[in-house]
Amino acid sequence: MKRYKKIKFAILGYGHIGKRHTDLIVQDPNAELVAVIDIDPFHQENALELKVPLFTNLSEFLNAGIYTDVVNICTPNGLHANQAIECLESHKHVIIEKPIALTKQEALNVQKASIKHRRYAFPVVQNRYSSAIKWVKEILEKQALGEIFMVQLNCFWNRDERYYIPGSWHGSINLDGGPLYTQFSHFIDVLLWMFGDIINISSKFLNFNHEYLTQFEDSGIISFDFKKQGVGILNYSTSIFGANFESSMTIIGAKGVIKIGGQYMNEISYCNVEELEVPSFDSAVPPNNYGAYQGSAANHQFLISNVINVLNGIETPHVNLEDGIRVVDTIERIYTGRIQKEKIGVTNDGFTLYN
Structure with a gap:
């Protein structure tokens, strides 16, 4: 042995x-x-x-x-x-x-x-380990929803001056990159994992209350087609007041509708699919807690275990490097044409000013 x-x-x-x-x-x-x-x-x-x-x-x-x-x-x-x-x-x-x-x-x-x-x-793509997400992936593979018509991904979180503090790398175009890289890349990975690559991307970027905090947008509305079938839209924002609101995905198919909801896309909020019953899942995995703000589900233990087993010849990698490349490529294509703001000064309380 x-x-x-x-x-x-x-x-x-x-x-x-x-x-x-x-x-x-x-x-x-x-x-x-x-x-x-x-x-x-x-x-x-x-x-x-x-x-x-x-x-x-x-x-x-x-x-x-x-x-x-x-x-x-x-x-x-x-x-x-x-x-x-x-x-x-x-x-x-x-x-x-x-x-x-x-x-x-x-x-x-x-x-x-x-x-x-x-x-x-x-x-690292720990959201794939969510019981709710894995279940939806399985029923999609069984084609329980039939042809996919529409998918809507919503990511509404809070990132304010408690996060974008003076001197931090957060908010820098070169070190941070923007919300789709830092906050929401895990959810884009789930989108691609379930439905495949996206094309015909149309992007609109907005900045509601981070004008003096970051070099990039705090919100966006992205529409696209899937290469295989169906259309999609991604709505995201880090301008939510006080605390994270939700990360959700609504899937509309010929044979039913499913919504994965909760703050961290970790529960089945709605399911109306013929002859399909939602199973009981284990207790929801808490998010990574960073004090004033929270991140995605804390499922890193599954990744660490997989790495140990791969290097011992027991398992194969749960996620391939190609999947990480696909996420980066998708975000880069979404961000094509985004205007980078230039630094113009510093406020009295130490926050960087951008225009």
């Missing part, structure tokens, strides 16, 4: 999501945390309790000679691709937080390095 190998992980970026990855690795008996890399002194101080070597940059860590199987890339979006390539070239597997890159070409460069050096690059 093949011996089960304990997989060694290093965390690159010990912010909110990096801590989430770290907690799951520390709790898993088949995983071992061997290092943390972060440039921020505050994050470094927080990581001291982990009692593992700390590094201030990736090159320093890679040159230290610490045996590592996987590097979890939990840094700002605009750094993901180059850091993933650097790790792959050093013969480390990588887990890449969403999005894997901010352009399709960068994502393809990651794929090229993964193939060349024979190392896995695992994109």
